[in-house]
Amino acid sequence: MQLPLTIKDKAMSSSKENIPINKLIILAFVLINAIIAEVAFIHNANWYWALLLTIPLLVVAIYNARRNQIF
Numbered sequence: 001m002q003l004p005l006t007i008k009d010k011a012m013s014s015s016k017e018n019i020p021i022n023k024l025i026i027l028a029f030v031l032i033n034a035i036i037a038e039v040a041f042i043h044n045a046n047w048y049w050a051l052l053l054t055i056p057l058l059v060v061a062i063y064n065a066r067r068n069q070i071f
Helices: 007-015 021-042 045-067
Strands: none
16 A cells, blocks of 8 residues: 655755766866875875776776766
8 A cells, every 4th residue: 555645855856966986986086186286296106007097997997978968
């Protein structure tokens, strides 16, 4: 038996927005790159090597998102 939706339930269900996983991945890579760059610049220059891994991954994620026309 399904109960009818109340006004609160309708408002909560309509405010949910599906965010594509590609956008979340891009956001994560941007944040990770920013943190790595800050740590490398301020604390330890040995962290710059990590950007050699994360920047290409960010580029691939952006390319994939544009190919799927998310932006």
